[in-house]
Amino acid sequence: MxxxxxxxxxxxxxxxxxxxxxxxxxxxxxxxxxxxxxxxxxxxxxxxxxxxxxxxxxxxxxxxxxxxxxxxxxxxxxxxxxxxxxxxxxxxxxxxxxxxxxxxxxxxxxxxxxxxxxxxxxxxxxxxxxxxxxxxxxxxxxxxxxxxxxxxxxxxxxxxxxxxxxxxxxxxxxxxxxxxxxxxxxxxxxxxxxxxxxxxxxxxxxxxxxxxxxxxxxxxxxxxxxxxxxxxxxxxxxxxxxxxxxxxxxxxxxxxxxTLNVRLRQHHESGLAIAKWLQGRPEVSRVLHPGLPDDPGHAIWKRDFIGASGLFSFVLHPVERPQLAKMLDHMDLFGMGFSWGGFESLLLPSAPKNIRTATTWDDPGQLVRIHVGLEDTDDLIADLEAGFERLKSA
Ligand SMILES: Cc1ncc(COP(=O)(O)O)c(C=O)c1O
Incomplete structure (x- = not known):
């Protein structure tokens, strides 16, 4: 061209x-x-x-x-x-x-x-x-x-x-x-x-x-x-x-x-919709997504980027490993594995606290990285909702 x-x-x-x-x-x-x-x-x-x-x-x-x-x-x-x-x-x-x-x-x-x-x-x-x-x-x-x-x-x-x-x-x-x-x-x-x-x-x-x-x-x-x-x-x-x-x-x-542009447009829209939904959930203490207006990095994101991808994190209130497994082991749509950027949704629990040296990450909650794929957001929300119910069950 x-x-x-x-x-x-x-x-x-x-x-x-x-x-x-x-x-x-x-x-x-x-x-x-x-x-x-x-x-x-x-x-x-x-x-x-x-x-x-x-x-x-x-x-x-x-x-x-x-x-x-x-x-x-x-x-x-x-x-x-x-x-x-x-x-x-x-x-x-x-x-x-x-x-x-x-x-x-x-x-x-x-x-x-x-x-x-x-x-x-x-x-x-x-x-x-x-x-x-x-x-x-x-x-x-x-x-x-x-x-x-x-x-x-x-x-x-x-x-x-x-x-x-x-x-x-x-x-x-x-x-x-x-x-x-x-x-x-x-x-x-x-x-x-x-x-x-x-x-x-x-x-x-x-x-x-x-x-x-x-x-x-x-x-x-x-x-x-x-x-x-x-x-x-x-x-x-x-x-x-x-x-x-x-x-x-x-x-x-x-x-x-x-097809990158149409995929990214959907990742952006679905990712933000799910980030906002997560912000309203009692199981979640915070959502880390620069596209959210109250995120500390929002002004820079708005200045330097024309959109968001589908990758961000949320922090669950402190949870024991077996409870977390109840949630993550039985998701219908969200897979668990490394990498991201494909058409499918993923969840990955992570521990930034063990990695940092110049700064500290002292949030006691469980960080979960989420990749929002191209599935319908209603179905993804239903899958997360069912997962949160399992998290609470004894
Ligand atoms: C931000 C970032 N950079 C680089 C990489 C490495 O890419 P690859 O898995 O192709 O080696 C990853 C992989 O997860 C990543 O998340």
């Missing part, structure tokens, strides 16, 4: 990264499998290079099925270029490793997804990188923590499990004043609900496993950089890691992408 036309996100979602005319007119980009890619002659072999990324070279670096998906995500997030990798965690790992060296200091939001913390506490520390966690709600005050050797400020907004919103433009100003890169786990918003590069982000990470794929059947991560220079830094790191993603998975992600 024409890059310089100001199309709306739903239009871009349908047309980005298809190039049907170059592929026999087929609507969805074809699946091209390859390890070996043959060169015409010795001269072509001598000239061949995996860089710049996106050319025929060797299967590990991708085939057009992957390159077209990368083109679509870059266009949707508004970045210079995207790299698709084998999982969200691989995207996080490769993006951070691309910008750090021994002796550096990195700042990581205390609300980050746990495996990001795991990478920082093990691998980064092992290679002489100092890791400091910060309060996700710091905003401009993060300037007091950014040092001359801070290379990365890692953000995730809203935060995993607890959904604090971060003032990304204020954080980016403080980070850039000391030449640190701002990396954002932007998975909650998918590639359309927030424009990370307009907020000052340098590299945006998506666990494509969630809303891009949208059907709970593919693992994928994406790394999108704002500039050519940062994109090249990321591709060199991904090449060193040997990470690769197969064309079947890229094809499924392309399919998922086309």
């Amino acid at each position: 024409s890059a310089n036309k100001d199309f709306k996100p739903s239009t871009r979602l349908v047309h980005a990264g298809r190039r049907s005319r170059e592929y026999h007119g087929v609507v969805n980009p074809p699946v091209m499998h390859a390890s070996t890619i043959l060169f015409e002659n010795l001269e072509a072999l001598d000239k061949a290079s995996p860089l710049p990324h996106g050319k025929d070279f060797y299967g590990r670096h991708g085939t057009p099925t992957r390159f077209l998906l990368e083109e679509a995500i870059a266009e949707l997030e508004g970045g210079y270029g995207t790299l698709c990798v084998s999982s969200g965690v691989s995207a996080i790992t490769n993006a951070i490793l691309a910008f750090v060296k021994p002796g550096d200091h990195v700042l990581i939001t205390d609300s980050t997804y746990f495996p990001t913390r795991n990478l920082a506490n093990t691998f980064l520390k092992k290679f002489g990188i100092e890791v400091e966690y910060y309060d996700p709600t710091l905003g401009a005050d993060i300037a007091g923590l950014v040092r001359d050797n801070t290379s990365v400020v890692w953000c995730e907004s809203p935060g995993s499990l607890t959904f604090e919103m971060q003032d990304i433009p204020a954080i980016a100003r403080a980070a850039h004043a000391k030449n640190a890169k701002v990396l954002l786990d932007n998975t909650w918003a998918g590639p359309t609900l927030c424009r990370p590069f307009d907020l000052g982000v340098d590299v945006s990470i998506q666990a494509g496993t969630k809303y891009i794929v949208g059907h709970s059947d593919v693992m994928m991560g994406t790394i999108t950089a704002a500039t050519e220079e940062d994109f090249n830094t990321c591709i060199k790191q991904v090449m060193i890691s040997g990470d690769s993603i197969g064309p079947d998975d890229c094809y499924l992600a392309q399919r998922g992408l086309r």
Whole structure:
């Protein structure tokens, strides 16, 4: 599609990264499998290079099925270029490793997804990188923590499990004043609900496993950089890691992408309806959803996002494990398991208290993360209502 036309996100979602005319007119980009890619002659072999990324070279670096998906995500997030990798965690790992060296200091939001913390506490520390966690709600005050050797400020907004919103433009100003890169786990918003590069982000990470794929059947991560220079830094790191993603998975992600807008619109509407219903329940002490007007992060959400996804948390009044099992083990519609962003609803009990270090999570209640899927909200509410009745039963 024409890059310089100001199309709306739903239009871009349908047309980005298809190039049907170059592929026999087929609507969805074809699946091209390859390890070996043959060169015409010795001269072509001598000239061949995996860089710049996106050319025929060797299967590990991708085939057009992957390159077209990368083109679509870059266009949707508004970045210079995207790299698709084998999982969200691989995207996080490769993006951070691309910008750090021994002796550096990195700042990581205390609300980050746990495996990001795991990478920082093990691998980064092992290679002489100092890791400091910060309060996700710091905003401009993060300037007091950014040092001359801070290379990365890692953000995730809203935060995993607890959904604090971060003032990304204020954080980016403080980070850039000391030449640190701002990396954002932007998975909650998918590639359309927030424009990370307009907020000052340098590299945006998506666990494509969630809303891009949208059907709970593919693992994928994406790394999108704002500039050519940062994109090249990321591709060199991904090449060193040997990470690769197969064309079947890229094809499924392309399919998922086309319906992202209608799915997200429904996740937004149903999620907010259920969040409001939960606020009125006596079993629930609070609901953590930035789209709710009384949420502490609501003003930032309204400023920086055009909608909400279907993922948030609620806190039950303190409950013993066997009582919780009575509720969760017998849900008709809500499944229990890791990940989110598919078409189905999920519940996941979690304990942020055991994870935090820069801030404390001292709520005695039981936190439950909820993903509101595409089922009818009346049916989902009836399922939750029956679950709450079981919670109360002796
Ligand atoms: C916010 C966030 N980022 C990253 C990931 C990692 O994605 P993946 O499971 O594809 O490795 C997850 C997975 O749950 C997540 O919730």
